[in-house]
Amino acid sequence: MIASGFDITVCVLLCLCALAAVTGRDTFRAIVFFIVYGLLISVAWLRIDAIDVALAEAAIGAGLTGVLLLGAFGQMGSADTMAREPRGAVLIALVAGAGIGAAVLFAVQGLPPEGAGLTAEVLAQLEASGVGNPVTAVLLNFRGYDTLLESIVLLVALIGVWSVASETGWGERPGIVHHARAGGTLQSFGRFLPAIGLVIGAYIVWAGSSGPGGAFQGGTVLAAVAILTILAGLVDAPRVTTRWLRWALVMGPGVFLGVALLGLFGGAFLVFPQAVAYPAIVAIEIVLTASIALTLVLLVLGPPREAPQ
């Protein structure tokens, strides 16, 4: 499709935002530009007809990462010192960055213009995969193995985040204590928005099987909802050592892995026989969403806080 003026402007804006986020001394300004950059990139994704990715990028890329960075900036502030580096470092960085960028540009323009990738194969096998949305089909059936590993990655990251807690803080609740002004905008948002968020999240997960959406996007929305309520101080995160929390975390990947192993009897790992494919995928998707939402919340909250002296 011929690039319209809109596409070009989006690209130029994207590059400017990135440049702003990267240069300059003020970290807060950089983070704000980063969030704007995130939204712009979602628009770009819409332009190249990748709705699922747009959703994911908006929710996770801009949303959660933004919150993470802001939270970090809030907690650390000036503590993050800048290592002393030789004077020519900036120049060298520029050269290296430009060099690699140029190489990538050279590669991109060298790509075959009509490369269709695997679109045909996916569509051909779509009905065998038991779901309507080709992205979900790839995500959960054709390349379900990647998704399984990815859910484990999330879990490992969470364990990693927890393991850097201070020695005394092990049994405590994750993240810092949030308290918002009673009746303030944050608290009213905290009360009002979760309901809407839940509905939207549930819909996205449900729709994922046939249209754009899916476990990750839905999970992220639900996570956002939970984070909002915690930020608003309405509810505090469960202690790191609570039993149900751990089982909930493990449930998603556990079920996915279990179903995959069941497939072994049917001849190959992670196989969904035609008939049972749809219900299996949907079941997995639901359980996975719950675990992912929970993991994402805990990831954003950070390591368990220190024990009170």
Add this chain to the structure above:
Amino acid sequence: MVHPALLVAPIAAPLLAALLAIAFPRGAVAAALSAVGVALVASLVLVVEVARTGTGAALAIGGWPPPLGIALEADGLSAMFLLAASTIGLGVLVVAQGPFGWTGRETRKGYSFWPLALCLLAALNAIFLSRDFFNFYVGLELLSLSAVALVALDGKREAIEAALRYLMFALVGSLLYLLGAALLYAQYGTLDIGLIAASAETNGPTLVAAGLMTAGLAAKTALFPLHAWLPSAHTGAPAVASAMLSALVPKASFFILVRVWFDALPGQAGPGLTLVLGTMGAVAIVYGSILALLQERLKLIIAYSTVAQLGYLFLVFPLAGGDSTAQPWFAGAWTGGMVHAVSHGLAKAAMFLCAGAMMAAAGGDKLSDVRGIVAKMPLATFAFALAAVTLMGLPPSGGFLAKYLMLTAAFASGAWVWGAVVLAGGLLAALYLYRPLASLFAPADPDRTFTSVPLRTELVPLALALVAVLLGVASQFPYDILQVGRSVAAEAGLE
């Protein structure tokens, strides 16, 4: 045909155990040991099966053959690496029961160690078995994140700093690798090694993709200019963890590099690649050794020794195909490199476990702290010495066989520069390993007391070191296995 369970077990078992460890920490140790045990048995059977049938064991996940689905395959090389990883993993976890076992109440370290370690092993096995570039990426990420978390486990300032620097390097490496994979997919429409090899041709995108992947993987394998994160990371990590980190983690990214160049894009490898990797490997050997020579702390010496020994692996690129017609064997340098990877893994794991045991006994890891520990811990010292023999490449160890095959290839192909470097490496290893050995064997001053250490922390390293030496003696079997499914480029060379 090999039952698919064999291919899946090494990955699924540790993952299940990790999930169990997160949910039910009290049973973490039992779950971990049994899982890795299952993985070991599976890899053993796999190795035997591969040797017997002479062909790799393949499995298309979900029943979808590539390019759509992801294929797992265990050819000779992956079977060997799988077996090595499981052996070392089991050994490390057995020793880990000491510092991280269940002690009545749940501690931060005790809880976090087991899932991280199990995920690390699962990631390794996933990488060794996979045939899909993006699957490599997810495996690498899982591996890196768990490794970084393990490095930061001690909670001290140096450990966290090292972990952070390691994460930075690892992330940049992964991203460049991902970019390379994306470009390959864009060019060939598939991510499977076999399919790409079939349709690979020399053009812009392929070269840039390969270059990006190589740079990314070199950063994760801590090849010389990109090694700065490794020493501090492997020293900061608890000894048990650093045994796995030093012995296995860099080998995974090296394994992918071998898959990229020897299996997927042999035609695209030019003199640029072989010379750059060869030179960086050679400099790594010399530079790593010099730095190891200057260290005072035992773990730092061993860490820099890793930097040096990894240099050997990258000499495979210039040396592959160097065999002359006079030799009755073939693919000498390539097989030598792979045998070196395995024997170094075993020896390094043994050495770090010994260092850990000695640190526990002496309360510090400076050479002066562990002086004369041979009287109290003869087995550990002997294991350390055996591992040192393997690292120096002295017969009858596996290290010697690797060195010999590489040297023959170097001399046969006239590239005696690489040969000189390999030899210098052996001598330098003798130099920097002599100091710790001399202080271990030195007479301890009488008033110094060492606390006693459970016997298994000495027996496991001894067993691992003995396997490393055994690799040199009974080496016909590993040699044959490595030839199963070996790429043509390994024998013909990359130019």
Add this chain to the structure above:
Amino acid sequence: MTGGVLPILIVLAALVPALISFALPERHARLRSIVNLSGAVLKLGLVAYLLLAVADGAAPEARLSLAPGLDLLLRVDALALLFVTLSGVLWLITTIYAIAYLGDSPNLSRFFGFFGLCVAATTGIAFSGTLITFFVFYEMLTLSTWPLVVHKQNEKSFAAGRRYLAYALPASAVLLIAIIWLESATGPVEFATGTDLSVLGETSLQMIFWLFIAGLGVKAALFPLHGWLPAAMAAPAPVSALLHAVAVVKAGAFGIIRIIYDVFGIATVSALGLATPLAILASFTILYGSVRALEQSEIKKRLAFSTVSQVSYIILGAALAGPIAAIGGLAHLVHQGLMKIALFFCAGIYAERAGIETVEALDGIGPRMPWTSVAFTLGAMGMIGIPPMAGFVSKFYLGVGAVQTGANWVVVVLATSSLLNAAYFLPLVYRIWFLPAPEDRAAPADGFERPLGLIVPAVIAAGAALAVGLMAGSPLSPLGWATLIVERDYLP
């Protein structure tokens, strides 16, 4: 070949006792001694059987392949048996000596462990049928010798150990280069089948030869690579006796013989013009060793330098391209072993029982320690080459062989070296027998020449040296066996 298992059995006969004594805790001294002694006796029995078999032309071998074409081959040929018989006999008497000498000092299990390992490595070297097998066991010898040198764990022995490794490891690197350079062109080298060297140019063959000599020269204590040997005297006496006078040093010389005869072939060596320079180097080492021995006031150091000089006789024999010289060289391999081990035993006894370390302290010890002094004198006479000791026989053959090949100057070297040997040995004998003993030397409680375990080995070794000299003509003697070797394998 049913005999195939024999070489492995012999190597195991040395290896198994070593491993057992590693495992034995310190207090099981008696069990450890029994294990080691029985190992030694078993080995001797096997060697005797093999002597008969090989004499009848059999050549049992055992092959273990490391990689396709890369084989560890243990092959029993006549030359190997010569070396193994020497090491077998001397291992037995040295074990007896060591048990008595070390008594109940600490770390004995470790000591006997590595001691057995060394002998196993030496046997391996002797039986190795390919260059690679030789290199593997050659390195094992270096590794198992270092702990013995540093056994006393004092600063002096560590310095000696450091120096030993500083010489041995680069040498092994050089040796590896030589092997690989050769094998990358000619393919795996097997001693029995020989190799066609035409594929390599003349200059590279010469360079490879000198690399071999440099690599093996360190252990064979050729000048200028001999520096480690005198320093290694810091080791306990049994170690100096077996290892530095017999096993380690002989491994180097044996290696050089293998290289000259089996890898290159004596004809090629002389054709390439390498024989004479090697002979000159060996001769220079002979004289240099003797002159340096003159200066040493410490007995062990003097014996060490004498070893430096004596081993070069063997190399000289190999370097001279004549059959008789070869026989002389090979016989000297055994003769020097017997004589030198007797001397080291006596030096050990003097040091241990009478506290005599230096030459000056030897005054008048003869009458007080008659048996040791007689053994020492016999050994010294042998070293000087006074008939009818073994030393004379091999020196005589070397001389005759040298003249036969036209290298007449060698006779002058041999004569001068005999004089120098006399110059640094006779004063010792003179002090022992003819000078009055200082009053203050107190005899140890149970007399000078106790325990028997020390004295008997020394006397046996000296007696053997005398007997071998006397009965040199018979085919059973080392000279006879050396003649068999040369006739069967190397007659040009």
Add this chain to the structure above:
Amino acid sequence: MGGDPIIASWLVYGCCGAVLVGLGLFGFMRPTTTLRRVLAFNIVGSGIFLLFGATGYRVPSTGADPVPQALIITGIVVALAATALAVALMLALARVSAGRDEDA
């Protein structure tokens, strides 16, 4: 913006992705605080994903290629996990080096 030559829209986004990668790498390498480096890391990531997504849209008639999309979603989640771990490590480092909680 002037009359740009007519180029395919996927190529625009592909080149934009490449530029983003360059900018991100520059941001990562220039001397700056670790937090800014994590931010730059995210920019590189999103650039790569954009480029990858763009290459999947070269033949608009058949619709965007679902495989890159699935991979990108996985990639985004992994990037988030890495960022979370990095942030946690930075917080821990700040905590430890501030000496508030000298760990035994």
Add this chain to the structure above:
Amino acid sequence: MTLPGLTHVLLEGPFLPLAALIWPLVLGLLAALPRLRAHVMMALPLAPIPALILALSGAVSGQTRAPDLLLGVALGLDAEGALLLGAIGALWLLAGIHALGYMKRPDRPAVFVGFWCLTLAGNLGVVLAQDVVTFYVAFAAVSLAAYFLVVHEGTDEALAAGKVYIVLAVIGEALLLAGLMVGASSADSLLIADVRAVLGADGWNGLALTAIVLAMGIKAGLVPLHIWLPLAHPAAPTPASAVLSGAIVKAGIIGLLRFVPGDAEVMGWTLVVLGLFGAYGGVIVGLGQKRIKAVLAYSTVSQMGVVIALCGAGVVTGQTALAYSAAALYCAHHALAKGALFLAVGVAHGSSARLIPFVVIATGVVAASVAGAPLAGGAIAKSVIKPAFEGIPLLLVTLSAIGTTALLARFIVMLGRSHSAMSNAEPGLAMAGAWLAASVGALVLPWLVGGAFMANEASYYLAPGALWSSLWPVGVGLAGFALVLKFVRLRIWFAEGDIAPWVVAGARRGAHVIAHRRRLAPPSLPGVSSAPLRRLVSRIEAGLALPVMAGLAMMAMIAAIVLFR
């Protein structure tokens, strides 16, 4: 080649020659056993008996071969050998008996007897040896074992003399070894006859011959190499010096006879010149000696000089066979006579003033015989050697008799004064008996055995012409000595061993220089101070840890891979 079972032949040919050698060795070993220590001295006279029996049974046909011993031992005996063997054996026997009397309470008898028997075995071996290796072993035994006889007394003087003796002996060994090596290899056989044939040609074989002659010269007292003789004899106990002078020195002569080939002209002349120089030099220096044994030592040097000249003359005139048999007879006579003279010294020391005249008279007769006085054995011996000479050497040999007479006259005078102070001193039966037997032997032997060796009959010697030709030199000698004794006050005293002191001093300084050469400082590794290296390396490490450097390295890698395809 099957392994030699017992079928291998251990010994061929007659057993007696081997027994003659082995018997003394066995006795020597038995002496070491503590139980036999009490009466070990008895072994001395028993040792030479088998050799005497062998000698009396005359020449042995064929060789005795023992292929296993050493490198194949071959023993043989010709007529001359038997004569020499008999004389040497007899002398050892008598000296043994004399020793029984002489050494009442010997300290360390076992050691003395042991080395006495070893030297005897070596001496006999030199005569019997047919192959080069046995000859060398025997020669080594006789020269090295004799050292212990020299230093037996243990006095400082004995040790000093011993030191000179052993140094020269070892040099002799080395030279002989070198010579034999070259000879054996160029003759490509170990038999002495073959080796002798090949020696003498120019080049290396010439050098070999010189080496062998030098080695024998040291033993036989060839002039410049004789310096150990005058030092050793006075220091050794009397029976030992008797044997030293009588038998051991002969080993050198036998060596010369066996090895110097007929065609070595130059060597022949040098032997003649040096021999005669020795003959006259011995006499001159002998006259200037203070101690009686030194005089006798120089008399031996002189006599041996004559025999060496004889060997040389034999080669020069081409009559080697004649010279061989003449020398054999002369040596046999000299052995017994010189032995008798030395034993006389022992007897004189032990006898009182009353008995001394008898001792002097008897010794006078023996001395006359040595000087060649008519009717005595010496005359025959001298006459036998004359035909081998011609021209000036013949004249000089006859004149040498004058010198010998003068020297022996001086000896007799000193002997007269050397009686023991105690009035009732009795020399003891063993000592006197042995001395008398030796004297009688010396006188009678030439007559008994001379027949086989003389060109003409015994009666020839009774003819006046022969009598006169052997009488006038003795007369002139006596007259000259009497004149000198009476009128010449000027006494020129020579140090014992004439040039020995300078040689010894020179040797000691040489040894000192070698021993204390500046020691080679052990090469110490240049102390590379690790501080600067450490700083540099830590800077590099810090630099590489920066992401910018890592980025640059990655870009370089990508560029290399893409560009240098």
